[in-house]
Amino acid sequence: MAEDTADPVEHVRHKPPTVLDRPRELILACPQFNSNVNLSRIVRLLGCCGVSRVVVSGRNKIDPEIARDAVHSVQVEARSSLPPVLKRFAAEGYRVVGLEQTNRSHDLMHYPFQRKTVLVLGSERQGITPEVLACLHDTVEIPVWGLPYSYNVATAATMAVYEYCRQFPRG
Amino acid sequence: MAEDTADPVEHVRHKPPTVLDRPRELILACPQFNSNVNLSRIVRLLGCCGVSRVVVSGRNKIDPEIARDAVHSVQVEARSSLPPVLKRFAAEGYRVVGLEQTNRSHDLMHYPFQRKTVLVLGSERQGITPEVLACLHDTVEIPVWGLPYSYNVATAATMAVYEYCRQFPRG
Numbered sequence A, B: 001m002a003e004d005t006a007d008p009v010e011h012v013r014h015k016p017p018t019v020l021d022r023p024r025e026l027i028l029a030c031p032q033f034n035s036n037v038n039l040s041r042i043v044r045l046l047g048c049c050g051v052s053r054v055v056v057s058g059r060n061k062i063d064p065e066i067a068r069d070a071v072h073s074v075q076v077e078a079r080s081s082l083p084p085v086l087k088r089f090a091a092e093g094y095r096v097v098g099l100e101q102t103n104r105s106h107d108l109m110h111y112p113f114q115r116k117t118v119l120v121l122g123s124e125r126q127g128i129t130p131e132v133l134a135c136l137h138d139t140v141e142i143p144v145w146g147l148p149y150s151y152n153v154a155t156a157a158t159m160a161v162y163e164y165c166r167q168f169p170r171g
Helices: A036-049 A082-091 A153-167 B036-049 B082-091 B153-167
Strands: A026-030 A053-057 A075-079 A095-099 A117-120 A138-141 B026-030 B053-057 B075-079 B095-099 B117-120 B138-141
Touching: A026 A036, A026 A082, A026 A153, A036 A053, A036 A153, A036 B153, A053 A082, A075 A082, A082 A095, A082 A117, A095 A153, A117 A153, A153 B036, A153 B153, B026 B036, B026 B082, B026 B153, B036 B053, B036 B153, B053 B082, B075 B082, B082 B095, B082 B117, B095 B153, B117 B153
Parallel strands: A026 A053, A026 A117, A053 A075, A095 A117, A095 A138, B026 B053, B026 B117, B053 B075, B095 B117, B095 B138
Antiparallel strands: none
């Protein structure tokens, strides 16, 4: 069924990466997750997407079996609390955007990201805490069409990072 | 920093789902993965996205702790081999699209999906086999900007399903 049988489809695994015109100005900010697997998956995602920085509240271990080489390219910064960090990023001109269902959240699929963005995630059970919600410029949410009506946090982060990269494919 | 402090941002967890105008005409086709965790994560993703059908080659167990209520809404069909199934879907008018880096793959971010699509995934190590590659109309790939130069299969599936849903937000 391939369109041109004279030129068969062949694997080209591990193609060279797309080169960014400038370093990505996206930073992730995470709470202490219940599962280190989620953080490790997010670190691998960030590595592949050319995002080099994630701030994490509390201690979190990265599993190198999951994060792979991204453990070397992604800087994981542990902080005791997120609000002071988010306020500092805002003062530096970053748009601080939470991924959360709220009374005022924008649809991720129609949200124009600012290049300088801090994407804030919530924990698996509680989501983003009220203290952190108060530090956000915007919240974005992902449409849900069916059960269980909530995405895993690493899955949701994947969609949001994909959308950001779609809007800034060259950085 | 909230835009309107008179109307504070508040959680609205587990909002009602977006209603589709018609059932989704997206079907997933998966090989036997090395990890049942990946398939279980994909099933949860599909449930949330309103996709009700996934065909799996070989036996695969779904972990209900991971897939949650999607175990009830997503029909997992075990088949001994994918090529005959894919040929049948093609005869029924589905576009059979593999998620794989090949010599002819389209950039996912610019690929116009057909509504009736079968999205074919590869296994964690080998990707899509040559026998399955020969059954595809198209391949799509996701740009990679950094190490480890390859997305986890459930992460890649998340991006592709997100992109499809972005193109068909109402089904």
